[in-house]
Amino acid sequence: MTLNRRHFMGTGAALAAALSAPMVMGQSRPRVVVVGGGAGGATAARYIAKDSNGAIDVTLIEPSRTYYTCWFSNLYLGGVRTFDSLGHTYGALAADGINVVHDYAVGVDRDAKTVSLAGGGSLPYDRLILSPGIDFKDGAMPGWDVSAQNAMPHAYKGGSQTQLLKAQLEAMPEGGRFIMVAPPNPYRCPPGPYERVSMVANYFKYNNPTASILIVDLKEKFSKQALFEEGWQRHYSGMIERLGPDFGGANVSVNPAEMTVDIDGAVEKGDVVNVIPAMQAGRIVHQAGLTEGDWAPVNAADMSSKMDADIHILGDASAQGDMPKSGFSANSQAKVAAMAVRGALTDSRVFPAKYSNTCWSLIHAVDQPDGVKVGANYEATEEKIASTGGFISQPGEDVGLRADTYRESLAWYDAITSDMFGAA
Amino acid sequence: MMLALVCATGVSAEDVAPIDALLEIEGDVAYGEYLATECTACHGGGGRIPPLAGLPREYMLSALHDYKSGVRENATMKNVAMALGDDEMAALAAFFETETP
Numbered sequence: 001m002t003l004n005r006r007h008f009m010g011t012g013a014a015l016a017a018a019l020s021a022p023m024v025m026g027q028s029r030p031r032v033v034v035v036g037g038g039a040g041g042a043t044a045a046r047y048i049a050k051d052s053n054g055a056i057d058v059t060l061i062e063p064s065r066t067y068y069t070c071w072f073s074n075l076y077l078g079g080v081r082t083f084d085s086l087g088h089t090y091g092a093l094a095a096d097g098i099n100v101v102h103d104y105a106v107g108v109d110r111d112a113k114t115v116s117l118a119g120g121g122s123l124p125y126d127r128l129i130l131s132p133g134i135d136f137k138d139g140a141m142p143g144w145d146v147s148a149q150n151a152m153p154h155a156y157k158g159g160s161q162t163q164l165l166k167a168q169l170e171a172m173p174e175g176g177r178f179i180m181v182a183p184p185n186p187y188r189c190p191p192g193p194y195e196r197v198s199m200v201a202n203y204f205k206y207n208n209p210t211a212s213i214l215i216v217d218l219k220e221k222f223s224k225q226a227l228f229e230e231g232w233q234r235h236y237s238g239m240i241e242r243l244g245p246d247f248g249g250a251n252v253s254v255n256p257a258e259m260t261v262d263i264d265g266a267v268e269k270g271d272v273v274n275v276i277p278a279m280q281a282g283r284i285v286h287q288a289g290l291t292e293g294d295w296a297p298v299n300a301a302d303m304s305s306k307m308d309a310d311i312h313i314l315g316d317a318s319a320q321g322d323m324p325k326s327g328f329s330a331n332s333q334a335k336v337a338a339m340a341v342r343g344a345l346t347d348s349r350v351f352p353a354k355y356s357n358t359c360w361s362l363i364h365a366v367d368q369p370d371g372v373k374v375g376a377n378y379e380a381t382e383e384k385i386a387s388t389g390g391f392i393s394q395p396g397e398d399v400g401l402r403a404d405t406y407r408e409s410l411a412w413y414d415a416i417t418s419d420m421f422g423a424a
Numbered sequence: 425m426m427l428a429l430v431c432a433t434g435v436s437a438e439d440v441a442p443i444d445a446l447l448e449i450e451g452d453v454a455y456g457e458y459l460a461t462e463c464t465a466c467h468g469g470g471g472r473i474p475p476l477a478g479l480p481r482e483y484m485l486s487a488l489h490d491y492k493s494g495v496r497e498n499a500t501m502k503n504v505a506m507a508l509g510d511d512e513m514a515a516l517a518a519f520f521e522t523e524t525p
């Protein structure tokens with residue numbers, strides 16, 4: 001454990017707390033186990049380890065050796081970002097003193113307070129943090145199950161699915177057709193599907209200009225709709241069509257063998273079909289018995305489960321109130337949980353929870369970057385995480401402001417990924 | 425709900441505490457360290473978003489003040505500043521000044 005110089009330069013209070021905590025080798029330190037090394041889990045592990053100066057024993061369980069971000073994966077589809085630039089490893093977290101275990105958690109025994117691993121064995125915890133992200137709901141889209149994801153990728157978890165969709169887009173015949181079946185609410189990253197449409201259109205515009213895009217969408221409206229529709233008109237006129245519920249979209253099924261989508265009896269064939277099915281909290285929170293319906297309800301003050309005070313659930317898997325399911329939100333929630341966990345296990349100070357989120361989307365990239373953003377602040381109420389107000393980009397903004405917004409998002413990507421995974 | 429309205433329409437300079445009053449408040453560094461965890465989601469990667477570590481207290485306070493009042497225009501930072509009260513700004517300014525760039 002290397003002590004961080006920064007902390008010795010901090011306040012007397014912080015220093016006193018660090019020294020009063022049990023640091024002697026052999027003496028048992030309080031144990032925190034974190035399941036999932038993504039946006040929420042990596043942040044929580046890093047902040048608990050870093051700010052407790054070794055007073056808390058932190059173990060992070062994550063099957064992958066490299067985490068590929070979903071955020072900016074659409075830019076890779078658009079041809080303006082490499083796949084490698086989306087990858088982050090766990091070396092810096094291990095160097096911070098976190099015990100990184102590449103395994104998969106298969107169960108939680110809440111009475112014994114242990115987590116069991118697919119590789120065998122189990123880990124005891126004083127506090128458990130679950131940030132497993134999402135899984136897809138089986139049978140939610142007739143004709144689609146996880147075995148169909150090679151023919152009709154979702155590309156809604158980072159990594160190989162994103163590469164597969166990219167390869168399919170590149171192999172598409174000239175003048176071919178891309179169909180996206182958009183997900184029902186609630187799902188991770190509300191503007192994500194529509195940023196994806198924008199980036200696929202950006203790719204087509206320069207590589208396959210006669211190709212077309214059909215969005216099949218069961219929702220009445222979607223995130224940043226006015227901004228996306230204005231941008232599609234401006235940059236990709238005539239390329240993108242959206243079938244909403246008013247077109248009879250209430251009844252949608254897919255056929256991966258035929259590469260077709262059936263919309264109330266009208267059969268549409270695609271060269272590439274991107275099905276983003278309905279979502280639910282990652283499996284482990286269901287196994288742990290912490291869900292109500294599809295998601296895991298939490299207390300807004302500290303992200304603790306409403307069913308178990310020793311377990312905190314972060315990010316997409318949680319039902320917390322008004323925050324969108326985003327990487328930014330998961331990172332924000334992790335910092336509140338990390339503070340609460342440190343406060344409970346050592347005697348560090350606890351402050352009122354404060355949350356925020358900003359999500360940028362890129363509508364057009366090449367030559368004329370057109371970025372938009374939406375953001376809000378949140379506070380903890382008895383009932384939920386409640387919005388206290390926010391902002392959104394406006395239609396008709398000038399190109400200079402939109403290009404500047406895109407540059408902000410680039411800086412944000414670098415900042416937030418080092419905030420999660422440590423400086424590379 | 426009130427806040428949402430204020431945010432959408434922008435506050436006028438008179439609604440924001442004058443900078444002199446802000447400079448008088450002694451910041452709680454430990455509180456500032458906690459509040460700063462929000463900032464590092466955007467600051468610290470270089471590029472378009474400037475670093476904050478080591479910023480003089482006066483500079484930080486006047487920047488936050490100017491984003492909140494709209495003298496400095498940036499929707500992202502305005503939204504950040506809108507959620508900060510005077511004690512929070514003072515705490516952040518006191519904390520970042522202690523950080524090594």
Ligand SMILES: Cc1cc2nc3c(=O)[nH]c(=O)nc-3n(C[C@H](O)[C@H](O)[C@H](O)COP(=O)(O)OP(=O)(O)OC[C@H]3O[C@@H](n4cnc5c(N)ncnc54)[C@H](O)[C@@H]3O)c2cc1C
Nearest residue numbers: 036038039040070071105132133189315316325326327328
């Ligand atoms: C196309 C797209 C674009 C997006 N763009 C943005 C954006 O611009 N900005 C933004 O803020 N957000 C964006 N998001 C959303 C963001 O990716 C998610 O909201 C965020 O990753 C959620 O964090 P999380 O910690 O809940 O889950 P994840 O980041 O998904 O992390 C979960 C981790 O847990 C691991 N795991 C799961 N189960 C187990 C288990 N049982 N044992 C051990 N490990 C397990 C997984 O391997 C994974 O690494 C986007 C998403 C998509 C799909």
